[in-house]
Amino acid sequence: MPVFDQALGRLGNDIAIDLGTSNTQVLVHGRGLAVEEPxxxxVQRGNGGTQVLAVGTEAKRMVGRTPENIQAVRPIREGVIADFELAEVLLRSCVERALAGRPLVRPRMIVSVPVGTTEVERRAIMESARAAGGREVRLVGKSIAAALGADLPIHDPVASMIVDLGGGCTEIGILSMGGTVVATSVRAAGDHLDRALVALVQQRQNILLGERTAEEIKLRIGRATPDEAAPAQARVKGRDLSTGIPRDAVVSSEDTVTAYRPILEQIVEGIRKALSRTPPELAADILQRGMVLCGGTSLLPGLDDYLRQASGLPVVIAEDPRRCTVIGTGELFDDPQTLERAAPQG
Ligand SMILES: Nc1ncnc2c1ncn2[C@@H]1O[C@H](COP(=O)(O)OP(=O)(O)OP(=O)(O)O)[C@@H](O)[C@H]1O
Ligand SMILES: [Mg+2]
Structure with a gap:
């Protein structure tokens, strides 16, 4: 970054953005996390076009509860932008809230994006960020950002492994000497756990649950491994598929373990694949040092135990796992050398 821009950066508000499938976070450099919204x-769609009714928490409350002409849309699916127009609305709204009005100098922006985003998707994110007020926009890979935010020694000549388990995808990164050695993503994360639970309850009880209800069950009693000492149950409302009438479903934490297992197996498979693509010396480092988990889904009880057993590697959960990515993205403003090398991998 030119010296002049660095001086402007100190004057203006540099911002780091994690546009996630479930949550969008905006951090103002030097001030900390400013916005965190679903x-x-x-939107209301009619003859007059699309009208935005709410963004973030208020909009999430409407998921599954809207009449026909109103839709609560999640513009990012499986980690990638599915609705460019609404992703821009989301980004712009979060940036405006973070800056609370027009700043004197247009901010520099760093946005973290998943591995495998296409050229077209990247250009769309850059354009959205500029439309949201960005002066100079940089995109960086999520893994390197998450690893920095998790305080992994990515600058050392030793391999570190970060596994970011989000809502739409799990991204696995192996890093060494300030760069990404391997980055790969698996479409198996929080949303997939919720959908698997919906399918299990439908199959066993013939009751259809909403995805939000399935997420609530996960947050209350969901587990990756059985806990014989404290079995738990949740009573929720769903729709009886033979009568069409609302009916109570009782879901146990055992049910969640069963439903989630195939999804967790896909994550383990992804970890294996990433390791198989890692040069032997670096793979040996990982065998010894293990992996660090982050992202909202890393908080699922028993997940760390499950991954430890399934992979045979040491596993720890990062401090503040839900914010690693945005924190690390912000740190890149102070680390121009790593920023140069942090461009997302195709
Ligand atoms: N305590 C918890 N236990 C289990 N799952 C949780 C917990 N807290 C949050 N989650 C899940 O974490 C997911 C969201 O995580 P996160 O905010 O890291 O995703 P994201 O960054 O928006 O998504 P992605 O990185 O896939 O684009 C949701 O599926 C949510 O249900
Ligand atoms: Mg994420």
Whole structure:
């Protein structure tokens, strides 16, 4: 970054953005996390075009509860932008809230994006960020950002492994000497756990649950491994598929373990694949040092135990796992050398 821009950076408000499938976070450099909102936009579609009704928490409350002409849309699916127009609305709204009005100098922006985003998707994110007020926009890979935010020694000549388990995808990164050695993502994360639970309850009880209800069950009693000492149950409302009438479903934490297992197996498979693509010396480092977990889904009880057993590697959960990515993205403003090398991998 030119010296002049660095001086402007100190004057203006540099911001780091994690546009996630479930949550969008905006951090103002030097001030900390400013906005954290569900990645949901509620719109009314009619003859006059699309009208935005709500963004973030308010819009998430409407998911599954809207009449026909109103939709609560999640513009990011499986980690990638599915609705460019509404992703821009989301981004712009979060940036405006973070800056609380027009700043004197247009901010520099760093946005973290998942591995495998296409050229077209990247250009769309850059354009959205500029439309939201960005002066100079940089995109960086999520893994390197998350690893920095998790305080992994990515600059050392030793391999570190970060596994970011989000809502739409799990991204696995192996880093060494300030760069990404391997980055890969698996479409198996929090949303998939919720959908698997919906399918299990439908199959066993013939009751259809909403995805939000399935997420609530996960947050209350969901587990990756059985806990014989404290079995738990949740009573929720669903729709009886033979009568069409609302009916109570009782879901146990055992049910969640069963439903989630195939999804967790896909994550383990992804970890294996990433390791198989890692040069032997670096793979040996990982065998010894293990992996660090982050992202909202890393908080699922028993997940760390499950991954430890399934992979045979040491596993720890990062401090503040839900914010690693945005924190690390912000740190890149102070680390131009790493920023140069942090461009997302195709
Ligand atoms: N305590 C918890 N236990 C289990 N799952 C949780 C917990 N807290 C949050 N989650 C889940 O974490 C997911 C959201 O995580 P996160 O905010 O890291 O995702 P994201 O960054 O928006 O998504 P992605 O990185 O896939 O684009 C949701 O599926 C949510 O249900
Ligand atoms: Mg994420």
């Amino acid at each position: 990645s949901v936009v509620a």
